[in-house]
Amino acid sequence: MEKKPFFQGLTKKTIALALAVILWAFTNFELDVERDVRIPLHLSGLPEDLIIVNNAPENVDLSLRGARNLLSSFAFSNKSIPVDLQKTERGVLKIDLKRAASQIVPRGIDIVAARPSKLSLNIDMLVTKRFKVKPVLGEPDSGYEISKKLKIVPQFVKVKGPASQLGKLESIETAKIKLEGEKAEFTAPVQLQLPSQYMEVLEGDHVNVTVYIKEIILSKEFRDVDIVPRNFGELEYTTTPELKATLVFNGPYKTINDLTSNDVKVFIDGAEMGESRVKRLRVKVQYPNSDLLKLTKTSPTSVRVRVKPPPPEESPET
Structure with missing residues (x-):
């Protein structure tokens, strides 16, 4: 009787099928397969009167080991490692991230390592405090100065932040206000500079500062300036020695x-003698920019002048 083709080489086919099944099982159920994944860290439930004052990592890197089919079927992309902070109190909270990650990893998958493996959170009380604003000023141009007290609106601001950090502050500084090129009064909005990323200004983050700038007023002295007699014509006269x-x-x-000193002219005017033979003539001063400059001292203020009498007229000969 002739054998049917299906049964020809049946033993070989059976062996091949068995090997295929074994290979499939080995491939899909091998326990030594490892995979590295990055999963976001999700902190939740922190009471409203508390604040975390250090930076927690955004993600945790996990090294996982398990059957290939389990690792392949586990959807890591929509998972996050939960950390519940509802019962947290002020102080340092230590968290085992490997243990926290075990909440989302199914049975059959082992967590070989977590990086970082530990998390320490510094928890502080969240408070609000009122501070005076302190403007920070640059240097004005040479020859200019701040003429009077600054005007700051508002003068005080409320800041929310960690109690331990706010307790060390006395005031809130502004960004540096540049004065270069400013010649007169000006008002500018200025950003407030908080010393910590965990602080927040509750009513706006800037103030308006008015700065009063004016040119510096200086004094200048000239000594031994010549006093020049004017308008004496042919009169003979005497004055003080110098x-x-x-x-x-x-x-x-x-x-x-x-x-x-070359810009300044100092003189006495002989025309003021009149018919007098002896008189104190006022010392006069001429100088440029009289609308800007003020003469605050003149010494001497006057000079004594004596005019010699004219010679007697000769009598006509008889």
């Missing part, structure tokens, strides 16, 4: 610095 003056000027920084 016609020298001391002058003091006040004025804006640049104007006063540019002023030299």
Whole structure:
């Protein structure tokens, strides 16, 4: 009787099928397969009167070992490692991240390692405190100064943050206000500079600061300036031995610095003698930029002048 084709080589086919089943089982149920995954860390339930004052990692790297089919079928992309903080109190909270991750890993998969393996959270009380605003100023241009107290609106701000950090503060500083190029009063909005990322200004993060700038007023003294007699014509006269003056000027920084003794004219006016033979003539001073400069001292203020009498007229010969 002739054998049917199906039964030809049946033994070999059976062996091949058995090997295929064994290979499939070995491939899908091997326990030594490892896989590294990155899973987000999710902190929740922190009481409203508490705050975490250090940075927790956003993700945890896990090394997993298990059957290939389990690792392949486990959907890691929509998972996160939960950490419940509802019963947390002020202080340092230590968390075993490998243990926390075990909540989301199914049976049959082992967590070989977690990186980081531990998490320490510094927990502080969350409080609100009122602080005075302290402007930080740059340097004005040479020859200019701040003329009076700054105007700050608002002068005080409320800041929310960790109790331990707010307790060390006395005021809240602003960003540096640049004064270069400013020649007069100006107002500018200025950002507040909080010293910690865990602090928050409750009513806006900037203040308006008015700065009053003016040019510095300086004094300048000139000594031994010649007093020049004018308008005496052919009169013969005598004065004090030395016609020298001391002058003091006040004025804006640049104007006063540019002023030299050659710019100043000091004199007495003989036209003021009139018919007098002896008289004290006022010392007069002429100088540029009289609308900006002020003469605050003149010494001497006057000079005594004596005019010689004219010679007697000769009598006509008889």
